Amino acid sequence: MKRYSAFAIAREALRHHTGWERAWRKATPKKKYDVVIVGAGGHGLATAYYLGKNHGIKNVAILEKGWLGGGNTGRNTTIIRSNYLQDPSAAIYEKARSLYETMSQDLNYNVMFSPRGVMMLAQTHHEVRGYERTAHANSLQGVETQFIGPEKVKELCPIIRLDGPRYPVLGALYQPRGGTARHDAVAWGYARACSDMGMDIIQQCEVTAVRSDAGKVRGVTTTMGDIDCDKLAIVVAGNSGVLADMAGFRLPIESVALQALVSEPIKPAMDVVIMANTVHGYMSQSDKGEMVIGGGTDGYNNYTQRGSFHHVEETVRALIETFPMLSRLKMLRQWGGIVDITGDRSPIISKTPLGGCFINCGWGTGGFKAIPGSGWATAEMIAQGAPGPLASAFGLERFREGRFIDESVAAGVAH
């Protein structure tokens, strides 16, 4: 792999960029792989990357029915934070956040991780208490976070209105090293690194059946034919229920549309990520200058990757109360992704009833931030045949035992 650098760009500029090689190889499926990963979203690609990097397993194929990174990984609002309440969540999200810090260097691909700080606004007394509780938990979990007062909120985010008529800003849970990253670059950077390790990323290749024998996985059937494998990892977010059905088990997951929208680009106005959970809205400003806005999920299950308009209305209305200047901006585009939501709003990283078949899903509305940590933990589980400490709490058995990891405790949405 030719390394990327300013020097490489200068060199290429002189020959009109004719020397750049493909970021990832075009691959055709082999007959058999050690590990087949279904889904080339961030989680699938990161799993492959750490299988190779941490465990030396490189005979890996990543199968993608569309284009890599085209699922929720390429549709999300890219908020990265780790100030979660429950121990298992804080552990895996903080692992992920810390990996984001060095991801550009690790992958030699600038993913533009921007730790500009994330503020979760407290707009009711109840929320204040909830976030104080999180701050206490984080202090014991090794997650750097603090509860800040309204003046500090205003200082960090001058465009905010503190004394809105309905929900005054009473403070915020602030994680200074939270932020955003460029979602496409995360997928592309991992894909390039995986391809470089010799792994095959096969796009336009949809898995249509899972083949097994005596309770053990044998391979998959795809639109490009049969592919055999020793181990299979299903990492398909909103389509998890469909794949689980192919593998012969059921998941406690609902697939619903989550929407986002952007404004037209304006000059820099906001240098921090804001989440307002009382009113279900969150916002940051992209490097292009667009205000990137998200809200709650639609109230019914679907697979269309379109959303209804009602949620956009609720979200925008709520945010205008807190950021009056938004009223004079325009919505440029709105879109949706299908998110996979579990009963406790926490992910599943687990063995499955089918031998040799593993699943990673349930990241729902907030899994972008988890990509490297999740890939790390899932690779570890696949390589060792059983989950390690980061993943062990996220097994499927927790639903049977009632051992939920409920994050909605402290805050409404978990982005």
Next chain:
Amino acid sequence: MSTRLATGGRLTDRTKQMKFRFNGQQMRGVEGDTLASALLANGQLMMGRSFKYHRPRGPVASGSEEPNALVNLGQGARFEPNQRATTTELFDGLVAASQNHWPSLQFDVGAINTHLSRFLPAGFYYKMFIHPRPLWKHVYEPFIRRSAGLGAAPDAETVDADTYEHFYTFTDVLVLGGGVAGLQAALTAARSGAQVLLLEQNAHWGGRTPVDGGEIDGKPAEQWIKDTVQALEAMGNVTLRSRTMGAGVYDHGYVLGYERLTDHAPETPGPRHRLWRIRAQQIVTATGAIERPLSFAGNDVPGVLLASAIRDYVVNYGVSIGDRTVVVTNNDDAYRTAICLHGHGLNVPVIIDARMQGGGALMAQAEALGIRVLKGKAIAKVKGTRKVTAVEICDQAGEGAVLETIPCDAVAMSGGWSPVVHLWSHCGGKLSWDEGNAFFRPDLSRAPTSHDGAPFVIPAGSANGYIQLKDTLADATTAGSSAATAAGHQPKVGTLPQVAPREEAAMLPVWLMPQGANVKLRSKAWLDFQNDVKVSDIQLAAQEGYESVEHAKRYTTLGMATDQGKLSNINGLATLSAALGEAIPSVGTTTFRPPYTPISMGSIAGQARGDIFQPVRETPLHGWHEAHGVHWEPVGQWRRPYSFVQQDETVEQSVNREVKAARDSLGLLDASTLGKIVVKGPDAGKFLDMLYTNMMSTLPVGKCRYGLMCNENGFLMDDGVVARMSDDTWLCHTTTGGAERIHAHMEEWLQTEWWDWQVYCANVTEQYAQIAVVGPNARKLLEKLGGMDVSRETLPFMQWAAGTLGGFPVRIFRISFSGELSYEIAVPASQGLALWERLHAEGAEWNATPYGTEALHILRAEKGFIMIGDETDGTVIPQDLGLGWAISKKKADYIGKRAQARSHMTDPTRWQLVGLETVDGSVLPDGALAVASGTNANGQRHTQGRVTSTYHSPTLNRGIAMGLVLNGPDRMGEVLEFTKLDGTTIPTKIVNAVFLDPEGEKQNV
């Protein structure tokens, strides 16, 4: 130089002059101008700078597809960035400024980027700034982010001076687009008797046709349009709305219309924008077509415009872009521009036609006028930076060797037309590639479908790929009648509008000019004018493996600008497929997302702003509280008094005073916000037994019982007192925040699981005011009011009675959330205030003290009563809280029972409720955790408990708290360390959670 012509301007009225300012300079326009045409009339061709390289930008189009001419419009509370000059109607006093430059439009430091463009190819930022890491944070990223954005940010402290509103409507047939196709479709549908709603984004009807000319039914097109609009206006079943854009098509025929009411006349009173939410049985998309640019070097220099736009400016506004306009085309339509310019006395030195054979009848017409036509030729390069000075001509078939240089000051380009398929596609309509015309058109066999699988969108006219006027009108007629039929009406057989056929030669797809352009030319041939994406960028993306359209788009930012790629998408796609050596249809398009053009956030929010954004719910006593020093706390949609602050008192002092008053003498609480749900019917008892953990069916009439409600997972979700009103009626009290949620929960179970049970639920929360009279003197006050026997014997604890108290029709519940002797009195809401004032006045002799939520919390915490939302958080089961006594052992089932049997729920190591007292008497912080020794496998400190609620108790004059602790009830007296946020810990003793009156003697008196 662009200028106002002596004649022409069918949309303008030259007798009405208007003044406006651009970049501080006073300019003049006329009524009917757009900001763009007025600027052009003033010789102001350059209107902005592009995003990445800060290249000079003039308008390229004349309508909503315009990517370049974006301005900061207005001032102060009416400021708006990124406003399209081409769709901004001029008004007197308009103020605008150009964007994305410093210090000025003419001299922009950022323009240095254009010289560095070689070093800033597509995706350069993914490859750079990686090492060393600290530089990214401190240098590169701040730099990239500072250069972001186009328009200025509106002022943060200024609140939008305009208002917005939402309207709702429904119709049989909705026609989007008021060009000739839309008018004809609407007319055809309307004649069937169907309700028709017709939306047009511009202020004028008829679309492009009046500019292009031609005759319909033997009269000039313009006259036909007038007559048709008149006919439609006369029909009772038709509504026409101009300045209203079809913004988005959603599932089940739901359409968003965006009406711009006062943008063209800001002083007019009333809302600025109106958002229409429309349900239509059938939607006809008659959205027309957009001309495509050609990709040649320098196609972005100000003065290079779409051929149709140049024609528009001349015909509609009487404005010319230049004196000498070179026309370059691959189709016949652009000849119209040449002929039109010639007709207005302007010079067309040459028409460069990429086709070897040239055009048809229109070419002959142009040649007859003496206009030189070059066939099989192309533009190698446009010369000039801030404006066009000349074009270099070459063979289309070659690599760009210059044959001739022709001085000129404008270029009219046409790469063919693309149907506007956005609204067809929003809800899943698919496209097919039309080889002959080189465009995507709606694939009628794959239309968006409704719940029943039937299509609900019908494209019409140019939007359906019928570009010739005759075909457009024929297709629109079909569309109109299909829509009417599908909406259940019988279309009338009418006559087709008569149009003489026009002979046009076939167009030739030209995606790059010249065909073999070298890399130098390709890196000056622009696809996306706003985002500065070049042909070479797309080719680089393909070379690097970003092969899917979505990858190429994202890697290069093609089509992601504020015009959403209306001009660039097809050209970019064709460039990509050429680079990949694949056919265009197999590469496919990107997804079309709503809205069609950007819509104001203000309109999305609508009228629900400020005080009516989630209006505050008020109890009947709200005004009284307001007048008596209330310190409010928002609780759900309600405001509840946190405390009543008297003069010279802090909030904290007021709370302490209120607690003491209730404990020592008499307190009054407005409890009206508590949820009250009536559950009635033959199966109501059975239903409540399933809903609550305890037995409600056996509750005798006249009695009250404290009940717990769990969700399916066994977690405690709400609590409250249930009173049996009659044989088949129960009244369930819920928490303040829980009323709507619990009501919905009841309905969900009744409607989805137990739909055959005969039960009715009604949320009567707001029908009653409820006042708690609390304290040792509570009974005396009630006796003073008189009318009911409230003695210990007649109305003992946990009973209720109805009667007349002091003349008020009341229900009195003898229940207590404070541990004191307490009566909760419910009266019809209208009499709440009178009763409250009466209680307050008559209670004066016992110092009757209104108290708020904080005193309420402290009173209950002193007694060890749990509070939903404090002791519970969605992970706590009643068993954790020592509430096992409220779980019936006799019942076969209740919601949550099965879940509570799961292994983790019966785990003896679940944390249990206890009381907590700091050793030094201080108040524990909210949410503090009890630390344990060691760390887990992820390096996190072990914990063994947490604080659930914590207060200063004025009664005990020390901090008291409740919490959940590992084996807590067995560890009474043990001292644990609880966290503080400063990193230290506080030693805290485990105690009984009931801090006061453990035997309950005070409440049972």
